[in-house]
Amino acid sequence: MLKIQIRPQGTMAIYEQIVNQLKDAIVKGELKAGEALPSIRGLAMELEVSVITTKRAYEELEKEGLLRSVAGKGFYVCEYNTDYLKEKQWMILEKRMTEVLQDCKSAGLTKQDIVEMVEALLQ
Amino acid sequence: MIVAENLGKQWKGFSLQNVTFQLPKGYILGLIGENGAGKTTLLKLLLNVYVPTEGEILLDGRRYQQEEEKIKQDIGFVMQEDLFIPGFTLEENGDYYGKYYERFSKEQLLKLLHQFTLNEKDKFGKLSKGEKLKFQFAFALSHKPRLLILDEPTANFDREFRAQFLKLITEFIADGEKSVVMATHNTQDLDQIADYIGFLHQGKMVLFTNRKSLENRYRIVQGERYRIKNLPKQDCIYIEEKKYSWKALMRHRRWRNYEKELEVHVPTIEELMCCLLKANEGKRGEFLC
Numbered sequence: 001m002l003k004i005q006i007r008p009q010g011t012m013a014i015y016e017q018i019v020n021q022l023k024d025a026i027v028k029g030e031l032k033a034g035e036a037l038p039s040i041r042g043l044a045m046e047l048e049v050s051v052i053t054t055k056r057a058y059e060e061l062e063k064e065g066l067l068r069s070v071a072g073k074g075f076y077v078c079e080y081n082t083d084y085l086k087e088k089q090w091m092i093l094e095k096r097m098t099e100v101l102q103d104c105k106s107a108g109l110t111k112q113d114i115v116e117m118v119e120a121l122l123q
Numbered sequence: 124m125i126v127a128e129n130l131g132k133q134w135k136g137f138s139l140q141n142v143t144f145q146l147p148k149g150y151i152l153g154l155i156g157e158n159g160a161g162k163t164t165l166l167k168l169l170l171n172v173y174v175p176t177e178g179e180i181l182l183d184g185r186r187y188q189q190e191e192e193k194i195k196q197d198i199g200f201v202m203q204e205d206l207f208i209p210g211f212t213l214e215e216n217g218d219y220y221g222k223y224y225e226r227f228s229k230e231q232l233l234k235l236l237h238q239f240t241l242n243e244k245d246k247f248g249k250l251s252k253g254e255k256l257k258f259q260f261a262f263a264l265s266h267k268p269r270l271l272i273l274d275e276p277t278a279n280f281d282r283e284f285r286a287q288f289l290k291l292i293t294e295f296i297a298d299g300e301k302s303v304v305m306a307t308h309n310t311q312d313l314d315q316i317a318d319y320i321g322f323l324h325q326g327k328m329v330l331f332t333n334r335k336s337l338e339n340r341y342r343i344v345q346g347e348r349y350r351i352k353n354l355p356k357q358d359c360i361y362i363e364e365k366k367y368s369w370k371a372l373m374r375h376r377r378w379r380n381y382e383k384e385l386e387v388h389v390p391t392i393e394e395l396m397c398c399l400l401k402a403n404e405g406k407r408g409e410f411l412c
Contacts, residue, residue: 011388045297048289050318052334
């Protein structure tokens with residue numbers, strides 16, 4: 001079963017949290033092509049969030065080509081290229097990592113410092 | 124569907140003016156605003172406790188003037204006044220008032236009372252404020268309304284019950300046929316579940332918007348003073364000057380990127396309300412928002 005966790009006071013809007021988690025589920029293969037998603041109202045009830053929020057999340061994913069809507073039936077996961085999605089995700093992470101590393105260097109951290117910090121955080 | 128058109132109520136020293144909005148069925152409307160802004164007055168107009176001086180209300184296409192009986196069957200409410208008989212037990216109150224509602228189910232009422240850890244043999248008058256609200260809420264749900272009108276329903280609820288309450292409300296509208304109008308000071312309750320927000324200020328509905336346009340329209344931007352000062356002036360609605368970092372409520376544009384050193388987020392309803400109130404403090408004329 002699909003697990004979505006909402007952090008109400010997060011800095012990200014709730015619909016974005018849903019979008020990201022659904023994307024992750026698709027990349028990880030927890031949601032498979034052709035699979036039906038819970039209805040907009042069903043998901044809103046499940047997560048106790050507004051209907052407009054879940055509707056928006058599905059619409060965003062539809063725009064990105066990850067979901068398709070079938071009139072009168074609901075939303076389905078598209079046939080997609082998992083490798084492509086994975087690559088895109090890695091690209092974004094690499095870009096963010098580069099930024100962070102740049103900032104670390106500017107702040108005078110050594111390679112040793114950075115590795116230690118990462119290891120501590122990974123615990 | 125709730126339609127309010129140019130709704131107005133005049134009192135000595137207070138008036139609600141030109142309130143116009145539409146709430147489609149299947150959605151939750153959260154009413155916010157300071158004390159005395161007109162939230163309770165608007166709810167009482169929707170309940171026909173007050174009769175409007177101007178304008179009109181349509182509830183699922185019906186008007187109180189013609190079909191009051193039918194409309195009342197469809198409305199469940201929680202108000203701040205104690206409307207039940209203090210000397211009666213909860214069960215007796217249920218029996219007494221339940222007979223006015225065609226779809227009242229005693230079974231449902233008892234089930235909810237147990238779920239809310241209320242004892243049906245207790246006298247209504249002996250309940251605490253929070254328990255009285257719980258009982259009103261249970262009664263409102265047990266006659267299968269199509270519209271719930273709630274005035275500060277969670278004010279005296281403990282945290283655990285508030286979670287239950289939010290669940291019941293989202294379940295209530297899940298079939299897409301029913302609606303909820305809820306006024307509250309606990310705006311956190313609305314952050315997650317409200318589809319529409321109505322902001323009342325000095326008797327006027329100064330903002331009525333759905334969540335999507337609210338999220339598109341505003342950002343809170345925080346950071347160093349000089350960075351905040353660099354933000355485009357025409358889109359700064361309000362700036363709060365704090366000692367170390369400044370905070371701005373911005374009118375957001377889709378194409379706008381903020382400097383990455385700034386912390387940017389969609390305002391919570393509380394933040395939005397506070398900033399808008401401060402931005403309009405002592406101001407006359409059109410409400411800036």
